[in-house]
Amino acid sequence: MWGQSEKNALEMEIEKINAAGGVDGRPLQLISYDNRADSIEAVNVAKRLIDQDKVVAIIGLAQSGVANAVSSVTEEKKIPFIGTTPTNPLVTVNEDGTVKKYAFRTCFIDPFQGTVAAQFAYDRLEARTAAILYDVGSDYSSWLSNYFEEAFTKMGGELVAKEAFRTGELDYRAMLGKIKEKEPDVLFVPTAQKEAALAAKQARDLGIEATLMGGDNWGSPDLITLGGSAIEGGYFVNLASLEDPDIQGFVKEYRERYNADPVLPNPVMAIDGLYMLIDAIKRAGTTEGPALAEALETTKDLPVLTGILTIDPDTHNPLNKPAVIQQVKDGEFIYVETYVTK
Template sequence: MRKFAVILACAVLCLFVGTALAEEVVKIGHTVSLTGGASMWGQSEKRALEMLIEKLNAEGGVLGKKIVLVSYDNRNDAVEAVNVARRLVEDGVVAVIGPAQSGNAIASAPILEKAQVPMVVTTATNPYVTLDKKTEKIRPFAFRPCFIDPFQGTVAARFAFRDLKAKTASILYDVGSDYGQWLAKYFEEAFAKEGGQVVAKEAFRTDELDYRAQLGKMKELNPDVIFIPTSQKEAAMAAKQARDLGIKAVLLGTDNWGSPDLIELGGSAIDGGFFVNLTDLADPDIQDFVAEYRQKFGEDPVLPNPVMAQDALLLIVDSIKRANSFEGPKVAEAMANTVGLKVTSGTLTIDPTTHDPLDKPAVIQKVDVTNNAFPFHMKFYPQDVK
């Protein structure tokens, strides 16, 4: 009997200690591509988050609790992203960082919304990440620290027409990608509004890497620029094939271009191209972050994802503090009323009517193959393209 009592007491004590320890941590989810073609950004995101969490925990965590990052690989796949969202809800996370890709974020949003878990994406720029496409109403638990595609497409068109002096443009895009489809649309509309003409708009299907037929049609029309809103792999292949066909147009891309693979795969064919990005290594606002990342990991961060991931985490932590709560609805309400928050990229103010950031700039970077770099070219603020 005494032995049973001792065992029971130990069990109760273990249960009590386990519960107490569980209450001392707060879980923040991270849905990210850690394998596959987008993994270089995903791995950099995860490193940057772990680096920041280490600092935040050294300062006391949030509301007295240690922050624990729960990361799962969504493999840059919408179905897997939904599975990851469900796992994170089951794990009891108070908020989720990511996904980075718009299609994955749009697929994940309903799961997290039903569970009332705030989602702060990193680089998912499609408007329908924070806006329900069926109802056109704001998603109450979806937020982002990055600009959105209408702005990115407008910046690209404005830069092409006014700075590159392009009068004609062609578009090569992935018809199976929400990202590519919408950016193609926004660029076309903005370029026409500027006074330019899109003379060809050619599509390909996801995973296709031979674009000679599409590019051949463009060559006959001799466009001044070719807009390619794709990832670095497709852009590099398109650049090589375009130059092989004798196309001289300036190549113009989007924030998915910003990877060392672009130069490695595209070589001299991609040299002199330009692309829109959220930030770059020369941005004065992120120099402390870049230096810290280099010192800790011995390499440059793969921008812009790690910067946006840290912005997302800082938004979550600040909102928890202002809400004085870990409850999803209260945290989301605080997020929607964020004004002038100091984050890694600078400052962040959330528009409560859209859950998108106000005054988030875009940079133009040039592809410099000789120096294996993407030097800063110029910056656009929202007021510059209104």
């Protein structure tokens, strides 16, 4: 779903670029394979792209675990990759904090979106107490819950409950029962759509009235399909929204071409990555990996689809990347605002 939409967007954009003369007079060629969201398959695909297809860079890699696995290949082969939505900090830096020379991304990272969620809850929703239900078996869920807790308490909020379940569990009523006793203003559930929808239904069945909140993993139609009325009114952090004023031209063009909405945020993050790569090629004057990586690292004030892009040379993450707040309203994802942390 996300991958196909990402591929569609890149094909559409590259077609326009080539029609206008390409990059430095040369056409761009998109070669794509399905990595099936599997780390082993993704490593094999990356090797095929580099060794057989002779690509100059890789754009994509939505999942953090998959992106992290591929980064070992691109570091060895000295070919840049630009992740679209892998939000784990360790995608672009090593455990010791040193930056990976060939790994970049166009999305924000988990500490940032955890902070956004906490600040939005405290400032906009005027929440003063919060509870967290998270998946202890998921790095994404565990890290995001920690970042939310840190930011919320730093602002003066109180975390009244923090309950964990293990991946694969489907009954959260025991944990939610403990949360209900604390009567939190907000309940933060940084999980995938299935778990979030189940948690929402069980929470409402137990009489929990807290405003539900989540991270960017909520941004799938499956959340609404599975959660129904229980998820209504919930807020979540995302990278982009169909109603975002900055991307309306892209949304209109995509709908006209494919007779469907783009499945965000992956396609717009991919287009940002494409223009980041084109800018680097022009400034480097070559498509050689080491020179391209140096140019990517010095990306500064570059106009892209979602705004202005500057890369932090110490982390290879975008600086001051705004987040989008969305809400489930009347069975749809509604754009609330573009939010920048304090």
